[in-house]
Amino acid sequence: MPSQADKLRSLLEAEKLHVMPCCFDALSAKLIEQADFDLTFMSGFAISASRIGQPDLGLMSYGEVLDHLGNITQAVNFPVIADGDTGYGNAMNVHRTVSGFAKAGAAAIMIEDQLSPKRCGHTPGKEVVTREEAFDRIRAASDARKDGADILILARTDARHEHGLREAIDRATRFKELGADILFVEAPKTIAEMETICRELPGPKMANIVEGGETPELSHKELEDMGFAIAAYPLTLMASAMKAMMETLAKLKSDSDRTPLMMDFAELRDRIGFNDYYEQSSRYETSRRS
Incomplete structure (x- = not known):
């Protein structure tokens, strides 16, 4: 049987867009699989909200995230990409995080270049580490794979916010050279910026579509024609579920x-x-x- 990492590699070989609803627990992951999507992403924003009822501001520990990931991967049989945040420390922590996520069944792990404690990519106050530290994180992730972790690396940069698109593209280009499989430039603000990302960066790219966020909400066809391999929808399910629960609670309270x-x-x-x-x-x- 192919591993989940192998399944994801096969998906990425197809020149098409993979629409990726993001999950926040094992049940939401099961529903995504039942709806015949190819893969899912364990959103750090969503699991922080669902597990501890707190915002995605670096409050969850590595152990909590790993435990949550294990529940999700055991409930489904399709690739799960997991949010590894900043790797939970220095380069050695990144190595451990990548290895642990691979053992827990993740097909890929996202490692980002934000300063810890990180923030949601579409909220104020983001800062990134130096290039050297950012590159060390991806280098350590790649080394973990060389040491036996069967997992893909999704490298994310938030440098667009502080330093502009050119710095973000330069960082992502180096991430690819260091072994990243999928590149993710967070929060481009215009269609032109999204086109530049796809035109200038090698390999599979991911777009992050937050309804009401900073990135334009394009159609699946527009994203595919642009050249994105994955379109992540990190809050679509959680926001829908929360709205439905609040409406139902109001009905229950009024005996409707x-x-x-x-x-x-x-x-x-x-x-x-x-x-x-x-x-x-x-x-x-x-x-x-x-």
């Missing part, structure tokens, strides 16, 4: 009919996996008696 906002109970059980469990457990006599 909330069922139109809810998934049917039979479908809910099926999508969670009750029917699969019953089918499998029917093969075992002791399970039938329990």
